[in-house]
Each structure stands twice: as structure tokens, then as C-alpha cells.
Amino acid sequence: MREYKFRGWHSLAKEMLYEDRVGDVFIWKQQRQPLKIMQYTGFKDCDGKEIYESDILSSGSTGYVVVWSPEHAQFFFSVINTKTTLVRNLKFPVFQYAIDGVCGVEVIGNIYEHGHLLED
Numbered sequence: 001m002r003e004y005k006f007r008g009w010h011s012l013a014k015e016m017l018y019e020d021r022v023g024d025v026f027i028w029k030q031q032r033q034p035l036k037i038m039q040y041t042g043f044k045d046c047d048g049k050e051i052y053e054s055d056i057l058s059s060g061s062t063g064y065v066v067v068w069s070p071e072h073a074q075f076f077f078s079v080i081n082t083k084t085t086l087v088r089n090l091k092f093p094v095f096q097y098a099i100d101g102v103c104g105v106e107v108i109g110n111i112y113e114h115g116h117l118l119e120d
Contacts, residue, residue: 002042007052008035009112016113036112041066041075041094049107051094056080056117057105065111065118067091077105080118 008017008025011034019025025037038053045051057064057077064077069091076091109117 003040005040005050006037007040008033008037009054009110010035016110038110039068043094045105045107047106051105051107052110054111055107056109056111056114058108059105063108063117064092064105066094 004022006019006025008028009015010017017025017028017035025035029035029037036054041051041053043051045057051057051066053066053068053075055066057066061083062079063081065080067076067078068074069076072093075094077094079090079092108114111118
């Protein structure tokens, strides 16, 4: 069964908050905390680190950011930089990597704490 977990970026404290109990981020949000909520994809990288929405990933010479697609109701790896012929913003479904083995990617940060990694 899939694990449902969330984290939240607190924009005033500039801090990533992780739940101690399921539903904590929604309580914080209800308390009007300035949070951007991100969901766990259900997958881990090759080092066993959990992959969340808005994480920045590396796979060889290609960088990705994890995005949610409401149109497709699934997570995608969106290309942010590459030294190959892949097109920037091309998206790959996360489940495709789960089939092929997610061990090809490594979490190297997230868009809030490591935004500089989004630059070429």
C-alpha cells in the first residue's frame, strides 16, 4: 500500500517542515502558517532518500524537478538542464522510473532551499 506523507516549505521561516504525524501539515496550514505543501511520491532514490514534489534530481548529466500534473493525476520528472539532446521541460512519468528502477536518480535538493540548482 502506498504511503501518504507530506512536507511543507515555511516561507517566512525559510525552513522545510516534515510531519511527525500524518496530517501535521494540514493542521499547520489551518493555523494559517505560510506553507507550500508537497507530497511524497512513494518512491526513493538510489540512496534510499524519499522523493517529494519539488525535489531536484540528478541522473548523469541531466537534472530534473519533480512536478505534479493535475491533468494526468500523477508525478513527473521535468527536465531542467541537460548536456544531451533532451529538450528542457520534457516530462517523464515517475512510474516509468519505478518500472525501470528509480536507482538512476539522486535527490540533490529542492526548489526552495536549492533554487540555484535550477540555473544552467
